[in-house]
Amino acid sequence: MASLRRVFRLREALMLSATRSPQSLVRSHVGPVSRFSSGHGSVDVDLSDEERRRRLHNRLLYRSRQRGFLELDLVVGTWVEEHIRGMDELHIRALMDVLDLENPDLWKWLTSQEEPPEAVRTNPVFSAIQSKVMGNLDSHAAPETRANPGQPWVRGWDDKRGMQGGPFGNQ
Structure with missing residues (x-):
């Protein structure tokens, strides 16, 4: 039952994130570490x-x-x-x-x-x-x-x- 709930939550998250920009999709699922993994065009070096x-x-x-x-x-x-x-x-x-x-x-x-x-x-x-x-x-x-x-x-x-x-x- 718990695994079924996780599947539904993942589906909801994917459907919700489909309306967002691709960059926010990566950041929302991977976290802030993704900013340092590749492509520094949009990296926030503050x-x-x-x-x-x-x-x-x-x-x-x-x-x-x-x-x-x-x-x-x-x-x-x-x-x-x-x-x-x-x-x-x-x-x-x-x-x-x-x-x-x-x-x-x-x-x-x-x-x-x-x-x-x-x-x-x-x-x-x-x-x-x-x-x-x-x-x-x-x-x-x-x-x-x-x-x-x-x-x-x-x-x-x-x-x-x-x-x-x-x-x-x-x-």
Whole structure:
């Protein structure tokens, strides 16, 4: 009986929402998180008072740390934590665009395994994060341990065999 009531409520909600605009339909059923999931043309970036600024910063910081890709959680999350307090509306929108990128693509573009598209390459937040990543790679990793530009950055267990390493690869 309870499941039948839920079906009728859902039907009523759908019929009621059919008269609304598509944007209000998405917001009414998905909630305010949908504003940050894609398409920033109508995003309300309200930095007018401290509480709204704090909430927006917390949402973006959470999104940057919880991507589900450990390397990006660390790299992007740390960068956002260090820089979000000083961002203006333009940079916050640029950060939202970076956070909307797919994880595998973003990782390849940040590490220069692949050339990013023009829209990503000209994004000021992406450029800043990429320069930090490349600076860290240059200071902590020998160039011979990296893949050539445009080549996948995947190494096997025995990738150092015959390179003055032990007889068993990376051990």
